[in-house]
Amino acid sequence: MTQTSRLALHxxxxxxxxxxxxxxxxxxxxxxxxxxxxxCRMQMAYHESQxxxxxxxxGPAMMALADVAxxxxxxxxxxxxxxxxxxxxSINFLKKPAPRPLIADCxxxxxxxxxxxxxxxxxxxxxxxPVAHVTATYAIPAR
Amino acid sequence: MTQTSRLALHxxxxxxxxxxxxxxxxxxxxxxxxxxxxxCRMQMAYHESQxxxxxxxxGPAMMALADVAxxxxxxxxxxxxxxxxxxxxSINFLKKPAPRPLIADCxxxxxxxxxxxxxxxxxxxxxxxPVAHVTATYAIPAR
Amino acid sequence: MTQTSRLALHxxxxxxxxxxxxxxxxxxxxxxxxxxxxxCRMQMAYHESQxxxxxxxxGPAMMALADVAxxxxxxxxxxxxxxxxxxxxSINFLKKPAPRPLIADCxxxxxxxxxxxxxxxxxxxxxxxPVAHVTATYAIPAR
Amino acid sequence: MTQTSRLALHxxxxxxxxxxxxxxxxxxxxxxxxxxxxxCRMQMAYHESQxxxxxxxxGPAMMALADVAxxxxxxxxxxxxxxxxxxxxSINFLKKPAPRPLIADCxxxxxxxxxxxxxxxxxxxxxxxPVAHVTATYAIPAR
Numbered sequence: 001m002t003q004t005s006r007l008a009l010h011x012x013x014x015x016x017x018x019x020x021x022x023x024x025x026x027x028x029x030x031x032x033x034x035x036x037x038x039x040c041r042m043q044m045a046y047h048e049s050q051x052x053x054x055x056x057x058x059g060p061a062m063m064a065l066a067d068v069a070x071x072x073x074x075x076x077x078x079x080x081x082x083x084x085x086x087x088x089x090s091i092n093f094l095k096k097p098a099p100r101p102l103i104a105d106c107x108x109x110x111x112x113x114x115x116x117x118x119x120x121x122x123x124x125x126x127x128x129x130p131v132a133h134v135t136a137t138y139a140i141p142a143r
Numbered sequence: 144m145t146q147t148s149r150l151a152l153h154x155x156x157x158x159x160x161x162x163x164x165x166x167x168x169x170x171x172x173x174x175x176x177x178x179x180x181x182x183c184r185m186q187m188a189y190h191e192s193q194x195x196x197x198x199x200x201x202g203p204a205m206m207a208l209a210d211v212a213x214x215x216x217x218x219x220x221x222x223x224x225x226x227x228x229x230x231x232x233s234i235n236f237l238k239k240p241a242p243r244p245l246i247a248d249c250x251x252x253x254x255x256x257x258x259x260x261x262x263x264x265x266x267x268x269x270x271x272x273p274v275a276h277v278t279a280t281y282a283i284p285a286r
Numbered sequence: 287m288t289q290t291s292r293l294a295l296h297x298x299x300x301x302x303x304x305x306x307x308x309x310x311x312x313x314x315x316x317x318x319x320x321x322x323x324x325x326c327r328m329q330m331a332y333h334e335s336q337x338x339x340x341x342x343x344x345g346p347a348m349m350a351l352a353d354v355a356x357x358x359x360x361x362x363x364x365x366x367x368x369x370x371x372x373x374x375x376s377i378n379f380l381k382k383p384a385p386r387p388l389i390a391d392c393x394x395x396x397x398x399x400x401x402x403x404x405x406x407x408x409x410x411x412x413x414x415x416p417v418a419h420v421t422a423t424y425a426i427p428a429r
Numbered sequence: 430m431t432q433t434s435r436l437a438l439h440x441x442x443x444x445x446x447x448x449x450x451x452x453x454x455x456x457x458x459x460x461x462x463x464x465x466x467x468x469c470r471m472q473m474a475y476h477e478s479q480x481x482x483x484x485x486x487x488g489p490a491m492m493a494l495a496d497v498a499x500x501x502x503x504x505x506x507x508x509x510x511x512x513x514x515x516x517x518x519s520i521n522f523l524k525k526p527a528p529r530p531l532i533a534d535c536x537x538x539x540x541x542x543x544x545x546x547x548x549x550x551x552x553x554x555x556x557x558x559p560v561a562h563v564t565a566t567y568a569i570p571a572r
Contacts, residue, residue, distance in 0.1 A: 022191075022201060048165075058165060059229050060207035067202050086202050087401060088374050088423060090233035090519055092546050092564060094539040109562055110523040114400060115373060115425065117521050119562070133538055133548070135521060135564060137374060137423070139401065230544060231517050231566060233376055235403050235421060237396040252419055253380040257543055258516060258568065260378050262419070276395055276405070278378060278421060280517060280566070282544065308477075308487060334451075344451060345515050346493035353488050372488050376519035 003037035005076040012072055015080055023068060030065070032072055038108035038118070040073035043125070045101050055099045062102065063091060066120045066134040069104035073118060074138055077111050081140060087115075088137040097131040098124040114140055146180035148219040155215055158223060166211060173208070175215055181251035181261070183216035186268070188244050200240045209234065209263045209277040212247035216261060217281055220254050224283060230258075231280040240274040241267040257283055289323035291362040298358055301366055309354060316351070318358055324394035324404070326359035329411070331387050341385045348388065349377060352406045352420040355390035359404060360424055363397050367426060373401075374423040383417040384410040400426055432466035434505040441501055444509060452497060459494070461501055467537035467547070469502035472554070474530050486526045495520065495549045495563040498533035502547060503567055506540050510569060516544075517566040526560040527553040543569055 007015070012032050016023060023030050029045040044065040046057070067089060074084060103125055108118040120134040150158070155175050159166060166173050172188040187208040189200070210232060217227060246268055251261040263277040293301070298318050302309060309316050315331040330351040332343070353372060360370060389411055394404040406420040436444070441461050445452060452459050458474040473494040475486070496518060503513060532554055537547040549563040 020201075022204075058163075059210055059232065060203060061165075063206045063210075063232070064203035067206075085239075086236055088233070088235050089202065089206070090231070090376065090564070092231050092538070092566065093229055094546060096228075109521070109559055117523060117562070130538055133546070133564065135519070135562065137521065233421070233519065235395070235423065237403060252378070252416055260380060260419070273395055276403070276421065278376070278419065280378065306487075308490075344449075345496050345518065346489060347451075349492045349496075349518070350489035353492075371525075372522055374519070374521050375488065375492070376517070378517050379515055382514075 005035045005037055006079040007035065007075050009035060012075065015075070016068070016072070020068065030068060035072060035076045038073055038077035038111055040069055040076055040106045042069035042072060042104045042106075043101050046099055057097045057099070057102060059093065062097065062122055062132055063089070065102055065104050066091065066122060066132070067136070069106045070118045070120055070134070070136050070138070073106040073108060074111070074116055077108060078140065083141045084138050086136055087139050089134065090136070091132055091134045093132050095129070095131050097122070098127055100127070101125040102131070114142075116140060148178045148180055149222040150178065150218050152178060155218065158218070159211070159215070163211065173211060178215060178219045181216055181220035181254055183212055183219055183249045185212035185215060185247045185249070186244050189242055198242045200242070200245060202236065205240065205245065205265055205275050206232070206234060208245055208247050209265060209275070210279070212249045213261045213263055213277070213279050213281070216249040216251060217254070217259055220251060220259075221283065226284045227281050229279055230282050232277065233279070234275055234277045236275050238272070238274050240265070241270055243270070244268040245274070257285075259283060291321045291323055292365040293321065293361050295321060298361065301361070302354070302358070306354065316354060321358060321362045324359055324363035324397055326355055326362055326392045328355035328358060328390045328392070329387050332385055343383045343385070343388060345379065348383065348408055348418050349375070351388055351390050352377065352408060352418070353422070355392045356404045356406055356420070356422050356424070359392040359394060360397070360402055363394060363402075364426065369427045370424050372422055373425045375420065376422070377418055377420045379418050381415070381417050383408070384413055386413070387411040388417070400428075402426060434464045434466055435508040436464065436504050438464060441504065444504070445497070445501070449497065459497060464501060464505045467502055467506035467540055469498055469505055469535045471498035471501060471533045471535075472530050475528055484528045486528070486531060488522065491526065491531065491551055491561050492518070492520060494531055494533050495551060495561070496565070498535045499547045499549055499563070499565050499567070502535040502537060503540070503545055506537060507569065512570045513567050515565055516568050518563065519565070520561055520563045522561050524558070524560050526551070527556055529556070530554040531560070543571075545569060
């Protein structure tokens with residue numbers, strides 16, 4: 001997985017704005033920091049739309065970040081595949097995230113012809129240890 | 144699980160508006176249809192904030208519905224427990240949801256002293272067969 | 287899922303003995319009670335090879351029963367497909383099983399061209415409520 | 430997680446033989462190679478009781494290795510806790526394992542008061558890349 005990304009950062013950005021407009025309805029809170037072949041680091045700014053009582057970030061907001069980051073990491077390996085779909089998504093919540101930006105670090109364990117399996121570790125920016133861990137499977141349409 | 148809910152429908156509604164305000168930032172799209180002891184049926188109206196290319200509903204929007212519906216079903220069994228937290232959430236996406244309201248049907252398989260395990264089937268309103276299936280675990284604080 | 291099974295009970299038995307010989311190394315402890323199109327009920331006799339301290343059944347023994355039962359239920363829908371492989375298997379343990387035979391009740395939520403998703407509830411024979419719940423995904427080779 | 434193991438290798442061995450006798454019914458096929466605080470490397474020798482058609486290792490045999498290895502890694506962190514129980518176990522099968530010994534590399538992402546969450550990567554000895562990935566949650570009784 002040390003190969004170059006098949007998409008440049010600015011192409012990813014244009015792709016996300018076109019195909020995932022709902023990511024931007026609260027402003028530019030998602031940003032791709034780094035992308036490689038089957039890997040990606042993405043940040044979600046802290047925003048009141050994600051709040052839970054106690055100043056923490058809601059589970060669904062964390063899932064949304066992991067889902068898009070894993071999708072972007074897959075694009076880094078196979079190029080723009082708008083019809084790749086999540087088939088399984090499983091998250092373990094490890095500790096309460098701080099009211100700070102959240103980072104997702106993704107890598108793929110398998111990228112096959114029809115299925116890809118990746119994992120994401122979510123961290124609070126500047127924090128110590130992951131706040132959640134995700135594994136997800138994507139079905140890749142025949143090319 | 145045939146016992147009565149420990150919360151009435153209108154109490155749930157007040158609780159959600161107070162503790163989950165981010166559910167309402169796009170209007171009143173979530174509504175609890177039925178609640179029992181460890182079960183609940185909840186609806187999410189179709190709204191453009193959930194869209195994916197092709198007119199379908201995004202994965203994270205489906206996860207948000209399942210997460211809140213499972214939480215509500217748990218409240219139906221144990222009463223208002225604002226500090227119950229999701230520890231594991233796993234979803235299998237079965238088919239593309241229609242651009243229509245989405246229904247979550249939840250029931251708990253276990254409600255123990257410290258852990259509860261529930262499942263949710265998600266359906267398109269008027270549709271045939273589930274579009275997704277969720278299992279989730281919640282940690283219940285000592286009471 | 288009310289269609290007839292594509293395999294008769296005695297064909298399943300012959301298939302399992304040929305392709306899963308390791309199920310029989312402790313004797314005839316696995317038996318298919320009922321099979322349909324995408325459903326199956328299977329029993330695992332109580333046997334000392336499955337023991338855990340305290341007289342309960344080990345997690346891996348429960349997983350072995352669920353895995354074979356889900357496989358059999360899939361055969362009931364698509365016929366003998368020796369190359370179907372499990373891609374994801376997720377189990378929630380709900381309570382300690384009794385030292386008695388264990389029953390797996392399986393049904394499929396989706397049987398697509400390339401992926402099938404099923405669930406199994408495991409019960410102690412004569413017991414009250416499931417002891418474990420499984421969801422699993424199988425990849426079906428092109429036919 | 431760089432602390433020392435709370436159990437020595439030979440204590441683990443004695444513990445497993447006493448509390449998990451079913452691991453040894455086919456001979457000494459499981460061996461702990463390394464143990465630390467919340468981490469462990471364990472090997473399962475290749476044995477005909479694990480076979481699947483095509484000379485590969487059965488899913489349940491892989492699950493049994495991951496389950497015991499994750500248990501051992503937990504003991505490395507919290508000492509002998511015979512009543513710790515698996516609450517969730519989720520495995521993604523990535524590729525067919527070779528007919529060779531299988532290695533499980535485990536580490537914990539969280540070890541809390543009542544819940545611990547770990548992951549295991551399974552490799553064929555001498556192989557390239559994981560054949561399966563596991564996440565599991567254990568409930569730790571009050572101490």
